[in-house]
Amino acid sequence: MHALIETLECNATLHDPQHLGERLDALDRLELLQLTVTAIEPALRRRIVDVQERFGALNADLHARMRDAIRCGQRPPLLAQCLDDARLNDGGGDGYDWRDELIGGVLQLQPPAPSDTLQPANMVAYQPTPSRHIFSLLAQAQLTAKDVLVDLGSGLGHVPLLAAVCTDAGSIGIEREPAYVACAQAAADALQLSHAHFHCMDARATDFACGTLFYLYTPFAGAVLQSVLDALRREAQRRVLRIAAHGPCVSALAAQPWLETDLPARADRIMLFRPRH
Numbered sequence: 564m565h566a567l568i569e570t571l572e573c574n575a576t577l578h579d580p581q582h583l584g585e586r587l588d589a590l591d592r593l594e595l596l597q598l599t600v601t602a603i604e605p606a607l608r609r610r611i612v613d614v615q616e617r618f619g620a621l622n623a624d625l626h627a628r629m630r631d632a633i634r635c636g637q638r639p640p641l642l643a644q645c646l647d648d649a650r651l652n653d654g655g656g657d658g659y660d661w662r663d664e665l666i667g668g669v670l671q672l673q674p675p676a677p678s679d680t681l682q683p684a685n686m687v688a689y690q691p692t693p694s695r696h697i698f699s700l701l702a703q704a705q706l707t708a709k710d711v712l713v714d715l716g717s718g719l720g721h722v723p724l725l726a727a728v729c730t731d732a733g734s735i736g737i738e739r740e741p742a743y744v745a746c747a748q749a750a751a752d753a754l755q756l757s758h759a760h761f762h763c764m765d766a767r768a769t770d771f772a773c774g775t776l777f778y779l780y781t782p783f784a785g786a787v788l789q790s791v792l793d794a795l796r797r798e799a800q801r802r803v804l805r806i807a808a809h810g811p812c813v814s815a816l817a818a819q820p821w822l823e824t825d826l827p828a829r830a831d832r833i834m835l836f837r838p839r840h
């Protein structure tokens with residue numbers, strides 16, 4: 564067991580603050596070790612706790628330095644690397660990974676307590692977009708200062724916040740839950756992201772004239788989704804726009820006769836749609 568801990572320390576490159584993924588994997592394995600091994604000698608248990616505390620301190624320091632950089636208008640190298648990696652990999656698949664831990668530490672969102680209120684008809688329970696898909700979205704979209712990304716059903720704001728950090732585009736989150744909107748806006752204010760804004764409203768009431776790229780991670784279904792798509796279709800008749808989607812709503816967008824995409828529709832990756840000419 565001592566050898567296992569030494570291997571984890573070595574693989575996680577303890578003294579290199581950039582190797583977050585390896586450290587998070589090591590922390591997961593140490594936690595599993597504590598849960599599954601009933602008899603751990605005191606000296607070994609202390610060593611495990613020491614490693615956990617040192618790794619945790621390194622991660623916290625990395626997050627703090629990245630937050631400071633963002634407040635100064637800089638793009639932290641590790642986020643730039645995530646974006647570069649996304650250009651080489653489409654981010655397909657389900658589930659979350661170390662990048663979600665990274666973004667959680669940087670954004671420091673404070674989620675509100677779960678609501679007992681039943682979801683209205685055609686509304687879908689909140690689930691954040693996995694971070695690797697957000698990076699894939701930003702890599703594919705290649706947003707510029709002339710763009711405004713509008714996240715329809717933005718939840719806690721991961722997509723607009725990362726867009727504001729990693730690109731020069733403006734970003735807007737549309738969310739019907741007031742507590743989520745307050746959480747997202749507080750994170751934007753703490754990071755001094757002046758071009759990220761959040762509005763508490765029904766997506767159908769959105770000013771669709773304000774965006775160039777609209778994002779949907781299946782925030783609603785049925786008649787609500789169709790109503791939003793109809794509004795986007797009318798807006799697309801007046802000017803150029805794009806729609807990005809992930810999850811089950813991809814099939815609904817692929818079925819729209821006025822939209823097209825370059826790749827076969829897949830729900831497990833970011834899909835970019837544009838109006839047909």
